[in-house]
Amino acid sequence: MADVVLKQIRKRFGPIETIHGVDLNIRDGEFCVFVGPSGCGKSTLLRLIAGLEDISDGELRIGGDVVNDTVPKDRGVAMVFQSYALYPHMSVFENMAFGLDLAKHSKDEQNARVMAAAKTLQLEELLDRKPKELSGGQRQRVAIGRAIVRKPRVFLFDEPLSNLDAALRVQMRIELAKLHEKLNTTMIYVTHDQVEAMTMADKIVVLRAGTVEQVGTPLELYHYPANLFVAGFIGSPKMNFISAKITQVSQQSVTLKLESGKEVSLPVDGSGLATADRVTVGIRPEHCSIADQDTALFTGTVEVVEHLGEAGLVYVRTGSDELFVARVAGDTAIKTGETVGIQAAEQDCYVFDTADMAKRRLAVDNAPLKAQMALN
Amino acid sequence: MAHASSLTRSRRRSAWIFLIPMLAILAVVAGWPLLRTFYFGFTDANLSDLSSYSFIGIENFYAVYDGEAYGLLIDPEWWQAVWNTLFFSVISVSLETALGMVVALVLNQNFRGRGLVRAAVLIPWAIPTIVSARMWNWMLHDQFGIINDMLMKLGILSAPIAWTASPDWAMSAVILVDVWKTTPFMALLILAALQMLPGDCYEAARVDGIHPVRVFFKVTLPLIKPAVMVAVIFRALDALRVFDVIYVLTPNNPQTTTMSVYARQQLVDFQEVGYGSAASTLLFVVIAFCIMAYIMIGRVRLDEGGH
Ligand SMILES: Nc1ncnc2c1ncn2[C@@H]1O[C@H](COP(=O)(O)OP(=O)(O)OP(=O)(O)O)[C@@H](O)[C@H]1O
Ligand SMILES: [Mg+2]
Numbered sequence: 248m249a250d251v252v253l254k255q256i257r258k259r260f261g262p263i264e265t266i267h268g269v270d271l272n273i274r275d276g277e278f279c280v281f282v283g284p285s286g287c288g289k290s291t292l293l294r295l296i297a298g299l300e301d302i303s304d305g306e307l308r309i310g311g312d313v314v315n316d317t318v319p320k321d322r323g324v325a326m327v328f329q330s331y332a333l334y335p336h337m338s339v340f341e342n343m344a345f346g347l348d349l350a351k352h353s354k355d356e357q358n359a360r361v362m363a364a365a366k367t368l369q370l371e372e373l374l375d376r377k378p379k380e381l382s383g384g385q386r387q388r389v390a391i392g393r394a395i396v397r398k399p400r401v402f403l404f405d406e407p408l409s410n411l412d413a414a415l416r417v418q419m420r421i422e423l424a425k426l427h428e429k430l431n432t433t434m435i436y437v438t439h440d441q442v443e444a445m446t447m448a449d450k451i452v453v454l455r456a457g458t459v460e461q462v463g464t465p466l467e468l469y470h471y472p473a474n475l476f477v478a479g480f481i482g483s484p485k486m487n488f489i490s491a492k493i494t495q496v497s498q499q500s501v502t503l504k505l506e507s508g509k510e511v512s513l514p515v516d517g518s519g520l521a522t523a524d525r526v527t528v529g530i531r532p533e534h535c536s537i538a539d540q541d542t543a544l545f546t547g548t549v550e551v552v553e554h555l556g557e558a559g560l561v562y563v564r565t566g567s568d569e570l571f572v573a574r575v576a577g578d579t580a581i582k583t584g585e586t587v588g589i590q591a592a593e594q595d596c597y598v599f600d601t602a603d604m605a606k607r608r609l610a611v612d613n614a615p616l617k618a619q620m621a622l623n
Numbered sequence: 624m625a626h627a628s629s630l631t632r633s634r635r636r637s638a639w640i641f642l643i644p645m646l647a648i649l650a651v652v653a654g655w656p657l658l659r660t661f662y663f664g665f666t667d668a669n670l671s672d673l674s675s676y677s678f679i680g681i682e683n684f685y686a687v688y689d690g691e692a693y694g695l696l697i698d699p700e701w702w703q704a705v706w707n708t709l710f711f712s713v714i715s716v717s718l719e720t721a722l723g724m725v726v727a728l729v730l731n732q733n734f735r736g737r738g739l740v741r742a743a744v745l746i747p748w749a750i751p752t753i754v755s756a757r758m759w760n761w762m763l764h765d766q767f768g769i770i771n772d773m774l775m776k777l778g779i780l781s782a783p784i785a786w787t788a789s790p791d792w793a794m795s796a797v798i799l800v801d802v803w804k805t806t807p808f809m810a811l812l813i814l815a816a817l818q819m820l821p822g823d824c825y826e827a828a829r830v831d832g833i834h835p836v837r838v839f840f841k842v843t844l845p846l847i848k849p850a851v852m853v854a855v856i857f858r859a860l861d862a863l864r865v866f867d868v869i870y871v872l873t874p875n876n877p878q879t880t881t882m883s884v885y886a887r888q889q890l891v892d893f894q895e896v897g898y899g900s901a902a903s904t905l906l907f908v909v910i911a912f913c914i915m916a917y918i919m920i921g922r923v924r925l926d927e928g929g930h
Contacts (some may be wrong), residue, residue: 334842
């Protein structure tokens with residue numbers, strides 16, 4: 248078990264820098280998730296920690312020791328690859344035992360460790376099979392088992408669930424969370440799926456183009472996104488953005504005029520803003536409701552209605568280019584072509600300044616988040 | 624499968640239509656000569672007059688006249704040729720496989736100028752055997768050869784050796800030239816297999832800190848084994864039929880006479896078409912036997928190995 252600390256980590260492939268000075272502090276036993284769009288450098292960062300790539304600049308510490316120049320095996324990490332990377336000609340048992348040092352571990356100990364891992368992951372029946380005789384989920388479990396038997400200080404996962412179907416993903420997600428609870432080892436987990444990030448992480452690191460956009464707990468990122476990018480990335484369907492003009496500003500609230508002409512007063516810290524500034528208002532689909540046209544924030548024509556069963560998604564054309572999405576009750580009677588009004592509570596709105604930075608929201612009312620923040 | 628569907632039937636028909644030209648040509652250029660050779664093996668045909676010959680049964684292989692046995696099966700020169708061939712094949716193919724593996728492993732690494740080196744390595748394979756054998760002939764020449772010259776200057780030899788003529792060295796010289804020529808081919812086939820290997824397994828092994836030697840024997844070797852086995856078959860087939868290197872490098876040396884050389888000698892030099900054909904037929908049988916034994920012992924999967 249160990250903490251992982253990154254200080255101004257940079258990575259260059261030839262002349263091109265892909266990781267631009269990442270600072271990160273992952274505590275011992277923490278489940279840390281790297282999320283970000285494709286190509287943002289999640290895998291690269293993970294491979295830097297594993298030692299599969301050389302660090303161009305900066306300092307990496309695992310368990311207090313600087314490991315920049317330490318070979319992978321002495322870093323005490325185990326990695327689970329997206330493609331599983333199982334040895335195709337070895338049985339499940341051999342795959343799991345292969346990583347154990349023959350010199351350090353006796354045959355009995357190897358057996359014991361593999362059997363224990365197989366039990367945890369319900370692989371006992373499959374120990375004699377070859378990888379090609381396994382389903383995707385089973386292969387994934389073998390790959391995880393191979394990491395477990397080594398008893399590493401840090402687990403590294405690179406999109407381990409992305410090759411699985413939706414149902415299996417949910418199941419494996421829960422199993423991984425249970426595993427983390429049981430082992431209580433530091434885990435670093437890469438995904439581009441923000442649902443995975445939100446459900447599994449103690450700490451989420453949002454990356455964009457090789458830089459860290461924000462680090463925080465899932466609820467922090469949801470309620471206090473640092474900027475427009477994080478706000479758009481966390482949450483599904485993604486947050487709606489509409490532009491507005493400030494008419495009145497104070498440290499307790501900001502009054503804005505929407506493009507629809509409607510004026511609203513939002514409980515956010517307006518310091519740094521001035522009247523007549525153009526800002527972006529963010530509203531999450533789940534905070535929207537359909538309202539009377541005269542009380543609504545704005546109105547629009549319904550273009551598409553998606554029925555998810557437990558809820559419905561209404562896509563409204565409000566004049567701007569993007570469709571506005573509202574999440575409504577599953578039994579909604581709204582139909583394509585209707586004109587509807589959209590309403591949202593003031594405390595649920597987000598405000599971003601011209602540089603896309605978020606303004607502090609003052610009326611967030613979320614009990615678990617408050618409990619978390621009180622703890623820290 | 625009582626009735627194949629009409630689609631299956633029409634597919635089969637077009638498959639045959641595409642195959643017929645090739646089968647016809649094979650029958651003419653390979654099947655017919657082969658059958659004729661088989662047949663000649665049971666006749667007393669002579670190169671001086673191929674229009675008249677008669678069927679003599681197995682007399683070319685074994686016959687007894689006046690209490691004395693004649694024929695290929697009891698000809699010590701033939702059995703010497705068989706032994707030479709097997710010895711040559713086993714040693715040269717083993718050396719080529721081992722060296723080819725080393726070369727392939729080196730070429731599989733990332734280094735500057737890799738493409739150039741890969742192309743350069745192929746040169747010995749690209750030179751026609753006659754040319755390279757002639758070249759080696761000069762290099763190994765007992766009086767003017769560069770090999771003797773260098774070894775003497777280095778003080779390893781005190782007197783020049785007649786590499787290709789001496790009974791002690793002739794076979795080694797032939798094997799040396801064959802290994803020099805064919806190792807690139809082996810290396811290329813093994814390199815192709817190496818490049819198919821799943822790269823992520825090696826990264827996993829690196830993170831797990833498994834020693835590279837262990838990775839080679841436990842991961843690389845088992846994974847490329849099918850391809851190597853097939854490459855060895857190709858090479859073994861070639862080596863068992865070896866003719867040109869030996870014909871150019873060490874003509875008329877009983878220490879290096881192989882089955883093919885023996886058959887040619889009978890057919891052309893002694894004009895014994897019947898006897899030479901019998902030797903060719905036996906050559907065919909010996910090769911078929913060797914390859915079958917290899918496939919069964921090595922449990923080679925021809926259907927899987929190629930890719
Ligand atoms: N070996 C390499 N040589 C050059 N550039 C590389 C190399 N590996 C990665 N990159 C570049 O680094 C950037 C980050 O790649 P990386 O694989 O870390 O992305 P990612 O966040 O894991 O994306 P994805 O979600 O698609 O897996 C990309 O722009 C990629 O082109
Ligand atoms: Mg990746």
